[in-house]
Amino acid sequence: MKITLDVNGVEKTLDLDARVTLLDALRDHMGLTGTKKGCDHGQCGACTVLVDGRRINACLSLAVMHDGDQVTTVEGLGTPEEMNTLQREFVSCDGYQCGYCTPGQIMSATGMMAEAAEGAPSHVSESLTAPADLDDAEIAERMSGNLCRCSAYPFIREAISRAHAAQTREGRE
Amino acid sequence: MSVGTRKEHDSAHLHVTGAARYVDDIPCPANTLHLAFGLSSEAHAGITALDLEAVRAAPGVVAVLTAADMPFANNASPAPEPEPVLAEGVVHYVGQPIFLVAATSHLAARKAARLAKVDYEPRPAILTVEQALAAKSHFEGGPVIWGRGDVAAGFAQAVHRVEGSFDIGGQEHFYLEGQAALALPEDQGMVIRCSSQHPTEVQHKVADALGCAMHDVRVEMRRMGGGFGGKESQGNPLAIACAVAARATGRPCKMRYDRDDDMMITGKRHDFRVRYRIGADAEGRIVAAEFTHLVRCGWSPDLSLPVCDRAMLHADSAYDLPNIRIESHRLRTNSQSATAFRGFGGPQGMIATEVALDHLAHAMGRDPLELRQRNFYAERPGAACPRTPGDISGIWKAGETHYGQPVEDFILGGITEKLAQSADFAARRAKVAAWNDANATLKRGLSLTPVKFGISFTLTQLNQAGALVHVYSDGSIQLNHGGTEMGQGLHRKVCQVAASIFGVRDEEVRITATATDKVPNTSATAASSGADLNGMAVKAACETIKARLAAFMAESTGCAPGEVRFEAGEVRAGETALPFATVARQAHAARISLSSTGFYATPRISWDRIKGQGRPFFYFAYGAAVTEVVIDTLTGENRILRTDILHDAGKSLNPAIDIGQIEGGYIQGAGWLTTEELVWDAAGRLRTHAPSTYKIPACSDRPRIFNVALWDEPNREETIYRSKAVGEPPFMLAISAFLALEDACRACGPDWPALRAPATPEAVLDAVRRARGAA
Numbered sequence: 001m002k003i004t005l006d007v008n009g010v011e012k013t014l015d016l017d018a019r020v021t022l023l024d025a026l027r028d029h030m031g032l033t034g035t036k037k038g039c040d041h042g043q044c045g046a047c048t049v050l051v052d053g054r055r056i057n058a059c060l061s062l063a064v065m066h067d068g069d070q071v072t073t074v075e076g077l078g079t080p081e082e083m084n085t086l087q088r089e090f091v092s093c094d095g096y097q098c099g100y101c102t103p104g105q106i107m108s109a110t111g112m113m114a115e116a117a118e119g120a121p122s123h124v125s126e127s128l129t130a131p132a133d134l135d136d137a138e139i140a141e142r143m144s145g146n147l148c149r150c151s152a153y154p155f156i157r158e159a160i161s162r163a164h165a166a167q168t169r170e171g172r173e
Numbered sequence: 174m175s176v177g178t179r180k181e182h183d184s185a186h187l188h189v190t191g192a193a194r195y196v197d198d199i200p201c202p203a204n205t206l207h208l209a210f211g212l213s214s215e216a217h218a219g220i221t222a223l224d225l226e227a228v229r230a231a232p233g234v235v236a237v238l239t240a241a242d243m244p245f246a247n248n249a250s251p252a253p254e255p256e257p258v259l260a261e262g263v264v265h266y267v268g269q270p271i272f273l274v275a276a277t278s279h280l281a282a283r284k285a286a287r288l289a290k291v292d293y294e295p296r297p298a299i300l301t302v303e304q305a306l307a308a309k310s311h312f313e314g315g316p317v318i319w320g321r322g323d324v325a326a327g328f329a330q331a332v333h334r335v336e337g338s339f340d341i342g343g344q345e346h347f348y349l350e351g352q353a354a355l356a357l358p359e360d361q362g363m364v365i366r367c368s369s370q371h372p373t374e375v376q377h378k379v380a381d382a383l384g385c386a387m388h389d390v391r392v393e394m395r396r397m398g399g400g401f402g403g404k405e406s407q408g409n410p411l412a413i414a415c416a417v418a419a420r421a422t423g424r425p426c427k428m429r430y431d432r433d434d435d436m437m438i439t440g441k442r443h444d445f446r447v448r449y450r451i452g453a454d455a456e457g458r459i460v461a462a463e464f465t466h467l468v469r470c471g472w473s474p475d476l477s478l479p480v481c482d483r484a485m486l487h488a489d490s491a492y493d494l495p496n497i498r499i500e501s502h503r504l505r506t507n508s509q510s511a512t513a514f515r516g517f518g519g520p521q522g523m524i525a526t527e528v529a530l531d532h533l534a535h536a537m538g539r540d541p542l543e544l545r546q547r548n549f550y551a552e553r554p555g556a557a558c559p560r561t562p563g564d565i566s567g568i569w570k571a572g573e574t575h576y577g578q579p580v581e582d583f584i585l586g587g588i589t590e591k592l593a594q595s596a597d598f599a600a601r602r603a604k605v606a607a608w609n610d611a612n613a614t615l616k617r618g619l620s621l622t623p624v625k626f627g628i629s630f631t632l633t634q635l636n637q638a639g640a641l642v643h644v645y646s647d648g649s650i651q652l653n654h655g656g657t658e659m660g661q662g663l664h665r666k667v668c669q670v671a672a673s674i675f676g677v678r679d680e681e682v683r684i685t686a687t688a689t690d691k692v693p694n695t696s697a698t699a700a701s702s703g704a705d706l707n708g709m710a711v712k713a714a715c716e717t718i719k720a721r722l723a724a725f726m727a728e729s730t731g732c733a734p735g736e737v738r739f740e741a742g743e744v745r746a747g748e749t750a751l752p753f754a755t756v757a758r759q760a761h762a763a764r765i766s767l768s769s770t771g772f773y774a775t776p777r778i779s780w781d782r783i784k785g786q787g788r789p790f791f792y793f794a795y796g797a798a799v800t801e802v803v804i805d806t807l808t809g810e811n812r813i814l815r816t817d818i819l820h821d822a823g824k825s826l827n828p829a830i831d832i833g834q835i836e837g838g839y840i841q842g843a844g845w846l847t848t849e850e851l852v853w854d855a856a857g858r859l860r861t862h863a864p865s866t867y868k869i870p871a872c873s874d875r876p877r878i879f880n881v882a883l884w885d886e887p888n889r890e891e892t893i894y895r896s897k898a899v900g901e902p903p904f905m906l907a908i909s910a911f912l913a914l915e916d917a918c919r920a921c922g923p924d925w926p927a928l929r930a931p932a933t934p935e936a937v938l939d940a941v942r943r944a945r946g947a948a
Binding site for chain 1: 184194198348350397662870875
């Protein structure tokens with residue numbers, strides 16, 4: 001099937017078997033290997049990408065379902081020379097060890113902060129309607145779909161918290 | 174100086190932008206074939222017929238290989254006894270590779286592998302400890318027994334005695350990056366790129382499989398997405414399969430296990446049943462201890478024998494036990510071949526002793542912490558908190574382990590005292606008791622446990638390392654060493670060593686992929702030894718070049734070579750101060766070699782594993798943790814509420830990396846002891862073969878309060894900048910979480926709860942019932 005995807009702001013036209021996952025389309029057909037394959041069945045979160053701004057597990061979604069969609073991968077956030085705020089905070093907090101889950105953590109955190117800003121509650125939110133304050137417990141709960149076997153969780157939580165604080169400051173200024 | 178400062182991981186900027194390439198991310202040549210194994214569905218059976226016609230006829234299939242098609246060695250074993258890559262007429266576990274498919278895509282290979290028709294003649298399968306003991310299914314012919322003193326005489330003296338049996342579950346590594354390898358034919362040789370902690374062993378095994386010398390195989394390894402011991406030997410079959418298929422087809426071959434296949438095929442941490450008997454005098458001094466380790470090793474020896482050795486070596490935990498006997502049964506079972514996993518048997522050996530000690534304290538009605546402190550090894554006077562149990566002569570004498578090694582560097586008295594203070598242990602003990610008196614449903618538990626972990630490979634010959642350092646004429650430095658990077662920050666630490674010696678910024682030093690053609694004959698990056706061994710080898714190489722540069726500068730400035738200093742990016746001799754790059758350029762022009770190898774062999778160690786006597790370890794790494802938990806006595810649910818850790822990393826090479834290792838090790842250890850449960854069914858099939866059924870810690874499983882600090886004291890042995898190894902020791906800090914759970918169960922009734930590990934909700938409920946008097 002022929003589909004067109006907007007990947008990191010670049011339009012890509014692909015001719016794919018209908019059974020190819022979005023993850024395999026990115027990695028094997030577009031050479032975007034920043035998105036990782038951990039478990040390939042939606043349990044580890046290493047393949048998290050944004051589709052039209054929402055975080056999804058790319059391994060659980062077929063590429064042909066996304067004809068015309070905007071896909072953002074870790075390569076779309078920043079480069080080693082020009083990182084975005086979240087990426088910089090992961091570096092300064094050591095928010096990883098082996099680094100394999102890191103792209104998924106960063107994409108998930110990006111989507112998660114947007115969800116929180118829109119007022120989406122989590123399992124640990126006090127209120128279902130009032131906007132949630134992204135404290136440590138909220139971050140931990142909202143990031144529970146992204147596994148890190150090195151268990152760098154303390155630093156991951158710190159990195160996200162600091163990026164959120166920086167973004168909130170920027171938003172106010 | 175760079176050493177001792179907080180520096181980010183050497184690939185930090187690449188990790189966060191997705192630019193760090195792992196094996197599966199390497200662009201492959203267009204004609205690359207993809208491999209998959211066909212797996213056994215039986216735990217133990219003879220193969221009477223193997224019909225692979227449908228496999229060969231499947232779309233995209235280029236080659237199908239069986240054991241008979243292996244041109245030379247069919248052996249992936251890291252041990253002397255062979256371990257076939259492809260089954261030779263008999264299968265020994267569910268998931269064992271029988272044949273190999275090479276196809277034009279990963280999916281085509283996996284689909285084809287399922288089309289085989291295999292006729293099995295079932296044989297009796299040995300799955301459990303009981304079955305293995307009944308069948309006398311031992312590696313090494315029977316149990317291994319080590320000890321010291323006279324256990325019978327010890328028990329005769331004992332006033333208090335307890336005995337019990339403790340089951341400890343295994344653990345799946347669940348490295349986020351699954352096993353992967355790529356073979357590229359090159360001239361008459363083969364280039365392998367793989368995710369392995371042991372490139373030299375891959376080189377050796379691939380050479381044997383291709384019937385060539387090691388010089389025809391080059392193995393390159395840039396980084397792993399986690400290893401934890403699971404990539405010490407378990408990657409060998411993939412690399413061998415790729416090399417053999419590449420030789421057979423003339424095409425590059427790549428293999429990546431699907432996650433379910435990975436968990437079905439590869440070995441895990443050994444599960445143990447430990448029978449213990451322990452006795453103490455009226456004061457709580459342990460006078461006799463006896464342990465029987467019953468270990469399911471799986472179908473092949475792999476690394477089981479040294480793992481079981483290390484469990485025995487850590488049966489003293491942190492205690493001076495005058496009369497001790499350990500009997501270790503290494504049982505051959507029809508399951509995955511249990512293998513290396515962070516701690517390498519040490520955690521199982523230690524936790525059994527710690528559980529026995531809590532059991533004894535329970536029987537005596539004493540505080541477990543007090544009992545621990547009473548039995549610690551003697552501490553050198555003048556240390557932060559000297560304790561000399563059992564010695565009133567005033568003359569300090571180092572304690573000695575059951576294997577005859579003096580414990581000269583014991584510091585747990587001081588660590589424990591300081592941690593008990595900073596964690597407010599005594600007051601919280603009282604608060605927990607008050608809480609438990611006031612609450613019927615939720616019960617709290619608190620525990621402080623020590624860690625003493627022996628550092629060095631127990632196989633003495635592995636304690637060596639090499640390095641290759643180049644200074645280029647522009648002053649930039651490139652280096653290689655035998656260690657592999659799996660997230661532990663080894664490359665950053667080694668960079669810091671080189672930068673410190675040359676007095677330059679870390680950015681001037683680049684470490685490239687670990688490669689067998691740059692540094693040969695390396696040991697696995699394992700046993701926490703990476704920075705200790707490779708840091709010293711790199712230091713030796715850097716010192717050689719530095720001495721040449723110093724002599725050169727001395728000659729041109731007229732000062733003594735010993736007075737030349739390398740600091741702040743400059744080389745300073747008397748009044749002269751030149752940028753490091755200028756000196757490099759001038760030295761090159763003066764025809765001075767700017768390249769050197771370096772070598773290191775750990776001193777002071779010797780070990781006789783048959784007798785179980787000697788000094789297997791260069792030194793010990795220490796630490797202690799306090800964990801507080803809460804359990805729900807109606808559901809068995811449990812949470813870690815607070816953890817305080819004080820850990821000894823010597824004079825830390827990089828405190829940021831070390832703290833990360835300590836936190837990560839603790840959480841991973843807590844996973845092993847709480848949520849991570851491996852379940853095999855009666856047919857020997859692993860039923861927890863995916864993250865949907867096997868629960869590792871998630872982001873929210875970090876303790877709610879988590880205070881981690883370093884014990885700041887230089888290593889008493891001459892290690893790299895007096896640091897200590899930090900990869901494995903913190904894993905065992907999690908024993909405090911398990912014993913806190915047991916403590917909470919003890920609050921439910923008068924009886925010993927005999928909690929099993931992992932402490933899943935079911936296990937906690939069973940333990941609560943036992944505490945309340947149920948048989």
